[in-house]
Amino acid sequence: MSMEQLKKRLGQVSDLNAAGGLMSWDQETQMPPEAARVRGIQMATLAGLAHELFTAQETGTLLAQAQPGDEVEAAVVRVARRDHERATKLPTAFVEEATRARNEAHHAWVDARQHSRYATFAPHLTRMMDLARRQADLLGYEAHPYDALLDAYEPGMKAAQVKTVFADLRDRTLPLLRRIVAADDAADYRILERPFAPEAQKAFAWKVAGDAFGLRGDFARQDESAHPFQTNFSRSDLRITTRVEPYWPACLFGTWHETGHAMYERGVAERWERTPVSRGASLGVHESQSRMFENLLGRSRPFWQRYFPQLQQAAPEVAAGLDAETLYRAVNRVRPSLIRVEADEVTYNFHVMLRFELELALLEGTLSVQDLPEAWNAKMAEYLGQTPPDDARGVLQDVHWSAGLVGYFPTYTLGNLLSVQLLEAAQRDPTIAAGVEQAEYAPLLAWLTEHVHQYGRSLTPEELTVQATGQPLSADPYVAYLHRKYEEIYSLS
Amino acid sequence: MSMEQLKKRLGQVSDLNAAGGLMSWDQETQMPPEAARVRGIQMATLAGLAHELFTAQETGTLLAQAQPGDEVEAAVVRVARRDHERATKLPTAFVEEATRARNEAHHAWVDARQHSRYATFAPHLTRMMDLARRQADLLGYEAHPYDALLDAYEPGMKAAQVKTVFADLRDRTLPLLRRIVAADDAADYRILERPFAPEAQKAFAWKVAGDAFGLRGDFARQDESAHPFQTNFSRSDLRITTRVEPYWPACLFGTWHETGHAMYERGVAERWERTPVSRGASLGVHESQSRMFENLLGRSRPFWQRYFPQLQQAAPEVAAGLDAETLYRAVNRVRPSLIRVEADEVTYNFHVMLRFELELALLEGTLSVQDLPEAWNAKMAEYLGQTPPDDARGVLQDVHWSAGLVGYFPTYTLGNLLSVQLLEAAQRDPTIAAGVEQAEYAPLLAWLTEHVHQYGRSLTPEELTVQATGQPLSADPYVAYLHRKYEEIYSLS
Incomplete structure (x- = not known):
């Protein structure tokens, strides 16, 4: 009873x-x-x-x-x-205060970003960090207050582990990045800004999300929003959003990214409907699915060999004079840049490491909110050799801190690492491997549903990782993948 | 505290x-x-x-x-x-039983209507009437059980009052209807089914809802749905829906009808935000606003004189060869028909009276559920000279009884009566009257906000009516309006 x-x-x-x-x-x-x-x-x-x-x-x-x-x-x-x-551990009054404060901070951020005026957002960020510290104290922690926050997004993960993994990743991919930057690059990237009608972009992205990845209007829909996201209200009510920009791959890969999130939620077993188990295991595991669809599959050579004809049909002017190989190389351009969400596979994790280090320092109080833009710009210069011309393209670019999401950023990189580890585990099955080589993903999707999706939160991220891949999370597969893929593209040997 | x-x-x-x-x-x-x-x-x-x-x-x-x-x-x-x-006053057990029964009745009605098989719906209607009687007993009443039900939709209104007003209305408009039916009618109504692109219909209806009635995207939006409706989640978040049909005026007048509902909710004073006062006073008062926008304004000559050029611009093929006067006459066609939601201003109230009389007799037990279709058809013949070819286009056409909504129908006609009474009260101000003559409704809207909208539910419908118009609800203004308008259109003298 x-x-x-x-x-x-x-x-x-x-x-x-x-x-x-x-x-x-x-x-x-x-x-x-x-x-x-x-x-x-x-x-x-x-x-x-x-x-x-x-x-x-x-x-x-x-x-x-x-x-x-x-x-x-x-x-x-x-x-x-x-x-x-x-x-x-969180009193109702605290939760209500935090929700109201986040709502105000969000609106302030939208305005501050639009006018590139950090000063108007700073008091809200101070409040967000104060709330984060109070939340960590209320939740309790052993080693570091950050652990209490991170645990909400990545159950069981600790700041110290993230530090170790990130240091390893940084040391082994920064040399690769420098070699790529120094390499000759003859590709024509202007093709990625050819005029592509907004409605046609969205329609093409949505069509391929269905054909390649199985997302359909029966149980999902696509809308536009300022910042793309996935949300859902049951496994039969999935909502993804995208945005259209002059650089049209943003809409395509953004859509397939959110499709990865959506198909994870779709795959959670119905037996856990309307229970707290009925969600992805963690943000990191979630991101492993979105990044797999977006990058490992969507930015693969077989994918474009298969879907280039659909692009030709959807946007003949965009595809004019191109072929699948040209497009494959263009959408895999590696170039240090200012904006995380536009970053390629090699530089992306540096954007994340930067944010992780800064929010850790803000939380510890070793960095003041006032000094944040300067610290941001210094790290951008150190990792990526870039200097933001304004705060809109620097410290104000992400929504997360305005929503009080401290401890969230590392999960992006944890997801990147896991994406390759999972895909390689799946490809031990020759049918799946052969499918991936032909951009025929039904066998892979079945494997993901069986080994990842269906469990929802019934397994911890670590249990899931070990059960599905045979070993704990490691940077090794991802580092090897980057070397394999980009040494070929950039003819490094 | x-x-x-x-x-x-x-x-x-x-x-x-x-x-x-x-x-x-x-x-x-x-x-x-x-x-x-x-x-x-x-x-x-x-x-x-x-x-x-x-x-x-x-x-x-x-x-x-x-x-x-x-x-x-x-x-x-x-x-x-x-x-x-x-x-x-309603025990949880009763509410739960009623909810289940209504759910079953609704499904039975959908099915019965689809196959035009009254017999399969009849037992559910019997149950609905039984529940209505029990609900009236639980709620309590003085003169008649119907009063307890009507009170939910029209606080303070009694069945006896409705009977009196409706009898008066019937006696004074049935002769008018017969004269109209007997009159020559040379207008060409096929123009109302000229191809009109769905998106263009909706856009024109929405544009005019803004220009004429003040509904704007800042605080409202328009969508499509199977059955048009208005809903809102605050006075700054109004949603109207419409649907597109071959008979394109359905989309236009439906949109302006819902606009009337929306602008009422928009006008409720912010001081009652998030309280039970923050809604229209009753369904009847609500309907007075929607019918005013749809019919008294939207189907007026000045309206089309002003907005016909916009129609020409929005849909040149639809407007080709027409002028404002032709359109004014076409959209005011009076013709007895079988379906309430398609009825014109003169016949509409007979559809409502018929339902009121029948549901009253069912509730009293003077009419059996089994004899209802025959009684329906007899009244259709008496009032409108029509005989439904099947029950789908007769007694099964409305959703209301299947949802247990007994006592709801009269509010449609009460709203019609009040719409004219309010408009005439407003037009005692010469600025408002002059505005209405030029389809310039800002002064009228200001009056409605001041005398109707702002009060929300803080006044009863009767208090509101007396305060705004100087007298209780009466059929006189509406009867006079119908004679004035349609004697001119149909050249009756």
Whole structure:
């Protein structure tokens, strides 16, 4: 009986979260602008009520008394207990304050970024960091406050481990990057800014998301937003967004990136519907799927051999005079640049390492919010040899800190590393390997559903990684992949 | 302090309802089809939690102890107490039984209507009427059980009043209708089915909704749905929907109808934000605004004199060879027909009277569910000289009874009557009257906001009507309006 009551209550919490998620999606894609103020209040209420219901004494009692009847229920209880323990450490007043503050910070960031005025965002960032420190204290930690925050996105991962892995990655890919930068590069990248009608870009990206990766309108939709994202309100209600820019690959690869996230959520077994298990295991594992679709598959030679004809059909002027190989090389250009979301596979992780180091310093208080832009620019110069001409293209470029997402950035690089480790594990099956060589991904998708997606949060990221690949997360496969791919493209030997 | 707690709680209920409303809007306009099952569960959860929170013992205590500090708070407490009293009279077991029964009845109705098989719907209608009688008993009434049901949609209105007003209306407009039907009609109505590109229809309707009636993208949006509706999640977040049909005026007038609803909600004073006062006073008053925009303004000669050039620009092929006067006459065609939602201004109310008389007789038990189709067809013959070829185009055409909405229909006609009474009261101001003659509605809108919209539910429909027009609701202005307008169009003298 109490198991039924528990499931009912967890279902209600899930439904409240779905409603809050829909309000957020709607805000980014549909909502009339004047609605923003009240919507902020409404979203805070929903988040507060969900938190209240989940952290209520009665929920604690139901969790304590729960007697799971099978493995499915056992996972629900295990994950819900972990979440409950974490959530009961945050008072409702704190959660509501944080939600309101984040909403204000987000609007301030949008404005500050538009006018490249860091000063108007700085007080909000100070508040975000203060909230992050208070949150870490409320949650508790052993070694470092950052661990408490990181754990929300990457359960079990510690700042010290990230430091070690990142140092290894940096030492082994910075030399590769320098060799690439020094190499001759005769490709014509202007083709990537040929006029490509916005609606045609989105339609092509969406069509290929369906043909190659299985995302369909029956259970998903595509919209535009300022910052692309994936969200969902059940495994049959997946929403991805994209944006259109003069550099048209941004729309394509952005769409396929979000498709990776969406197909992960699609693959979580229905047996965990409306429970806290029914989501990806972590942001890192999530990112392994999005980056696999975007880069390992979407930026592969077989992919363009297969889908170049569709591009020719969708945008004849864009494809005029090109072939699959030219396009393959163009979309794999490596060039140190200012903007993370536009970065190639080799430089991307340096953008992440920079943010990780800076947010760690902000949290520790060894860097002040006031000095952040200068520190940002110094690291950009050190890693990528770039100097942002303004803060919009520097410290203000990402939404994350305005949303209070401290501890989030490292998961991008953890996901990159895992993406290659998983793909190589899958390709031990010759059918999958042969499929990937022909951009026929159905066998790979079946493997991912079986070994990754279906489990939702019932396995920790580490359990999942070991079970699916036979070893813990390592930078080795990713480093080898980068060398293999880019030594060939740039004729380094 | 308890006033603050009460306002917080009412705000939470309002936010839950807004979230549920957004889920519903999204379901009708955006949601991928496979999401329907889970969305149904999510919406039921939201509705259940809102009901639970509002009817909780603690809410009752807060309401009982509330000491309003001013007129604004006094209205909130008055309206919330009225809602709370009503909501707590229905036991949870009854609400759950009714919800299940309505769900079954709705599915049975969809099926029965599709196959035009009244017999399969009849047992469900019997159950709906039984539930309606039990609901009336639970809610309590003085003169007639119908009063208890009507009160949910039109607070304070009684069946006896409706009977009197409707009898008056019938006696004074049936002769007019017969004269119109007998008159020569040389107009060419095929122009109303000229091909009009769907996107262009919607864009024209939306543009005019902004130019004429003040609905703008800053605080509103337009989408498509199977059945047009208006919903909103705050006065700065108004959503209207429309649908496109071969008969293109359906999209235009449907849009302006929903615009009337939206501008009412827009006009409710911000001081009642997130309280139960923050909605239109009743369905009848709401309908007075939608019908005013749709018919009294949108189907007026000055309107088309002003906006015909915009139609020419938006759809040159549709407007080819026409002028404002031709169009004015075409969109005001009077013709008895079978379907309420397609009816003109003169015949519409007969569709409503027929339903009112029948549902009253069903509730009283003087008409059996089995005899309903025959009674329906007899009244159609009596009022409109029409005989439905099947029940799908007869007694099964409306969704309302399948959803348990007994007492709802009269509000359509009450709204029609009030629309003219309000417009004439407003036009006592010569600036407003001159504006209406030039289809310049800003002065009228200002009057409506001041005398109708701003009050929300703080006045009862009757208080509002007397305060705004100087007299209680009457059929006189509407009857006179119909004679004036249609005697001219049909050259009756």
